[in-house]
Amino acid sequence: MPEPKQPEKLIDDKGLRIDGRRLDELRPIKLEVGLLDKADGSAYIEQGKNKILVAVYGPREAHPKHIAMPERAVIRCRYHMAPFSVDERKNPAPSRREMELSKVIRESLEPVVLTDLYPRTTIDLFIEVLQSDGGSRCAGITAASLALADAGIPMKEMVAACAVGKIEGKLALDLSDAEDKYGEADIPVALVPNAGLVTLLQMDGHLTLSEFEQGFTMALEACKTLHAMQREVLKKKYATMKEAAEEREEAEVVA
Amino acid sequence: MSATPQLPPVAKLEQKTVVDLVSKGKRIDERGPESYRPIQIQVGLIEKANGSAQVHLGKSKVLAGIKVQTGTPFPDTPDERVLTVNAELVPLASPSFEAGPPSEAAIEISRVVDRGIRESKAIDMKSLVLQKGKTVQVVYVDIYVLDHDGNLIDAASMAALAALVNSKVAKMEVKGDEVINKGGHHQLPLNNYPVAVTFAKVDRTIIVDPSLEEEQVMNARLTVTIDKNGDICAMQKGGLYGFTPDEVRKAVHMAVGKAAENRARIMAAAKG
Amino acid sequence: MVLVAEPKQVVAPGEVLAEGDHLLGDNAYRIGTKIFSACVGILEVDGNRVFVVPLKGGYFPRVGDLVAGRIVDIGLSGWLVDIRAPYEAMLPASETPGPRGPRRRDLSTSYEVGDMVLAEVLAFDRTRDPLLTVKGPGLGKVASGRVVEISAAKIPRLIGRKGSMISMLKKETDCQITVGQNGVVMVWGKSPESERVAVEAIYMVEREAHTRGLTDRIREMISRSRVVEQVAGTQTA
Numbered sequence: 218m219p220e221p222k223q224p225e226k227l228i229d230d231k232g233l234r235i236d237g238r239r240l241d242e243l244r245p246i247k248l249e250v251g252l253l254d255k256a257d258g259s260a261y262i263e264q265g266k267n268k269i270l271v272a273v274y275g276p277r278e279a280h281p282k283h284i285a286m287p288e289r290a291v292i293r294c295r296y297h298m299a300p301f302s303v304d305e306r307k308n309p310a311p312s313r314r315e316m317e318l319s320k321v322i323r324e325s326l327e328p329v330v331l332t333d334l335y336p337r338t339t340i341d342l343f344i345e346v347l348q349s350d351g352g353s354r355c356a357g358i359t360a361a362s363l364a365l366a367d368a369g370i371p372m373k374e375m376v377a378a379c380a381v382g383k384i385e386g387k388l389a390l391d392l393s394d395a396e397d398k399y400g401e402a403d404i405p406v407a408l409v410p411n412a413g414l415v416t417l418l419q420m421d422g423h424l425t426l427s428e429f430e431q432g433f434t435m436a437l438e439a440c441k442t443l444h445a446m447q448r449e450v451l452k453k454k455y456a457t458m459k460e461a462a463e464e465r466e467e468a469e470v471v472a
Numbered sequence: 473m474s475a476t477p478q479l480p481p482v483a484k485l486e487q488k489t490v491v492d493l494v495s496k497g498k499r500i501d502e503r504g505p506e507s508y509r510p511i512q513i514q515v516g517l518i519e520k521a522n523g524s525a526q527v528h529l530g531k532s533k534v535l536a537g538i539k540v541q542t543g544t545p546f547p548d549t550p551d552e553r554v555l556t557v558n559a560e561l562v563p564l565a566s567p568s569f570e571a572g573p574p575s576e577a578a579i580e581i582s583r584v585v586d587r588g589i590r591e592s593k594a595i596d597m598k599s600l601v602l603q604k605g606k607t608v609q610v611v612y613v614d615i616y617v618l619d620h621d622g623n624l625i626d627a628a629s630m631a632a633l634a635a636l637v638n639s640k641v642a643k644m645e646v647k648g649d650e651v652i653n654k655g656g657h658h659q660l661p662l663n664n665y666p667v668a669v670t671f672a673k674v675d676r677t678i679i680v681d682p683s684l685e686e687e688q689v690m691n692a693r694l695t696v697t698i699d700k701n702g703d704i705c706a707m708q709k710g711g712l713y714g715f716t717p718d719e720v721r722k723a724v725h726m727a728v729g730k731a732a733e734n735r736a737r738i739m740a741a742a743k744g
Numbered sequence: 745m746v747l748v749a750e751p752k753q754v755v756a757p758g759e760v761l762a763e764g765d766h767l768l769g770d771n772a773y774r775i776g777t778k779i780f781s782a783c784v785g786i787l788e789v790d791g792n793r794v795f796v797v798p799l800k801g802g803y804f805p806r807v808g809d810l811v812a813g814r815i816v817d818i819g820l821s822g823w824l825v826d827i828r829a830p831y832e833a834m835l836p837a838s839e840t841p842g843p844r845g846p847r848r849r850d851l852s853t854s855y856e857v858g859d860m861v862l863a864e865v866l867a868f869d870r871t872r873d874p875l876l877t878v879k880g881p882g883l884g885k886v887a888s889g890r891v892v893e894i895s896a897a898k899i900p901r902l903i904g905r906k907g908s909m910i911s912m913l914k915k916e917t918d919c920q921i922t923v924g925q926n927g928v929v930m931v932w933g934k935s936p937e938s939e940r941v942a943v944e945a946i947y948m949v950e951r952e953a954h955t956r957g958l959t960d961r962i963r964e965m966i967s968r969s970r971v972v973e974q975v976a977g978t979q980t981a
Binding site: 284286289291292295313319320321323328332339341402404409412413414415416417419421422423429430433434437 | 473474475476479574576579580582583590591592692694699702704705707709710711712713714715716717720721724728
Binding site for chain 3: 257258275276277278287288331334336337366367368369371372373374375410411412447452455456
């Protein structure tokens with residue numbers, strides 16, 4: 218693969234971005250649930266070129282015992298990027314960035330998991346970024362919520378996350394890696410929709426208060442869209458099981 | 473792997489007292505919800521560093537030291553200085569800090585302070601590039617937390633900024649193929665002065681500059697870093713719960729004024 | 745009092761189930777006047793009570809449950825048992841039948857690591873791991889048979905209303921089947937072949953738990969297998 222160069226323009230004369238999207242458009246998203254055999258719960262997301270796999274193990278016994286908490290489950294989260302996931306090979310050892318992201322991702326999901334039901338256990342979340350193209354922490358959170366639900370872990374609701382950024386002076390939804398690198402700002406946001414709580418919020422770059430306000434609102438709306446997608450994927454998965462069995466039943470009756 | 477932190481060693485009764493007071497608009501140290509603890513800033517204490525500053529924020533104490541040395545640039549930015557920000561939660565600062573590699577808390581402080589400085593373009597990254605692609609000046613911002621009584625991010629951010637303002641850099645010259653020390657110093661050129669302002673949500677009240685006791689009962693925290701023009705250059709939410717969108721907006725607005733107040737304090741201390 | 749979601753349909757966490765003063769059953773919680781689901785499952789309504797039957801999830805021990813577990817360690821006063829729960833269970837020597845005191849032989853002569861036992865959950869609460877007992881009819885070491893592990897969430901379906909599904913399985917496969925609440929099922933048959941059919945039937949229940957006509961489909965599958973068996977039998981005879 219040739220090394221990518223800095224694009225000449227991030228927005229063309231028609232107002233379209235390098236990948237042909239409008240400013241307020243999400244990248245194409247594919248969500249899958251329950252694809253791993255051994256994990257208690259799992260999910261996979263493709264968002265643009267991001268490919269992220271999430272597995273959940275738990276609630277399970279805490280090892281080592283001293284990390285357990287007497288009144289609730291401990292949530293452990295590991296965000297990790299595969300060495301081949303980025304343009305320049307990434308050293309597999311955990312970087313400071315991965316440690317920070319592991320923390321903020323865990324904190325984005327803590328509020329929804331009903332951890333009181335499983336004292337002295339751990340709920341382990343493993344987020345593996347197989348290919349990264351900007352916004353991987355948000356995509357990771359969206360998939361992690363699905364994986365937790367797939368594991369049957371009781372939770373108040375799912376968390377959806379999306380980032381908004383500023384490129385060439387304009388606010389744009391769901392930045393790709395090039396747009397984040399050469400753009401002026403990036404705001405990743407995670408929202409718990411029923412409770413109306415923002416559980417992930419970071420920003421880097423330069424924004425006036427009014428730009429932030431606009432971008433923030435845009436991100437919150439996108440989170441709601443993603444949330445509806447999450448719900449649909451989950452319901453469809455279990456409905457399909459039902460339908461497949463019913464189809465077989467009908468075929469047998471006819472035969 | 474990031475794990476839910478153990479509960480702070482505080483009795484529930486004490487926690488309840490803090491929460492009750494905050495909900496009535498008072499705090500355990502009698503501040504109002506929008507007040508910072510007393511801030512003291514001293515600069516130039518470490519002569520061997522290019523610049524240094526110590527900040528006392530209430531009982532929290534943070535020391536920042538700046539070292540500027542020549543080094544090689546990153547391959548993808550051959551004509552820029554290098555900036556490295558590193559915060560250490562040394563064990564003497566708190567019974568809960570252990571010796572060893574940086575914890576996620578230390579890394580978070582480092583990266584949030586780094587973002588503030590980098591994204592506000594506080595240091596002119598292109599100036600004093602000595603030999604493009606070969607030799608640049610590397611600015612090391614090392615933050616040492618000496619006493620932990622809450623809100624280490626703001627204390628670290630103020631200490632780092634004050635230390636940068638205090639920094640003097642050797643005059644370097646390129647002669648042919650060599651880089652030599654010309655003799656004499658000049659102030660590290662700065663273009664912006666970012667200041668972090670941290671809020672905590674205790675039950676449903678937003679307070680600024682949480683003390684350790686308040687951090688132990690808080691719902692969540694939000695740091696907003698504001699530059700000299702009143703624009704936002706970094707934000708970071710932390711903690712086990714969350715903020716409503718309106719609470720976020722309220723905090724962002726409050727941050728502008730608070731950052732300006734603290735910036736004035738830093739400039740007065742660093743230049744005086 | 746209004747039902748918002750349809751009963752017997754799949755609901756997702758955070759989905760609105762109803763509005764009003766319904767009673768809250770398992771996996772349903774309330775914010776204000778709205779009732780929400782706390783897991784992926786099937787919405788059930790029983791009179792005024794709204795609850796969600798989870799489609800997935802591990803085993804959470806309850807006092808009185810019959811469980812099938814595997815010995816994983818021998819300690820000074822008992823055995824540690826894996827019951828496929830987030831907590832390791834303990835079977836104290838005092839909860840096994842047999843002599844007491846110094847005349848008691850070394851614990852490893854009763855149960856060894858790797859043995860399967862049928863036990864009852866004697867005690868369990870938030871502060872300690874589950875305590876088991878094997879004092880009781882039908883409890884104790886399992887000497888033979890097949891061990892089938894399925895999702896604990898599907899056990900109610902495997903048993904069926906008033907035991908209808910499990911009775912049918914035992915009758916049709918001519919096997920003895922003991923169902924542990926923890927998702928571990930023990931199967932004993934007169935021949936390996938009949939055990940195999942029973943095992944296959946149990947997995948089928950797990951896969952198709954929430955579909956209609958399951959009982960009939962399984963009965964059919966079993967009788968088809970028996971025909972094959974008979975044919976094979978006559979051919980080799």
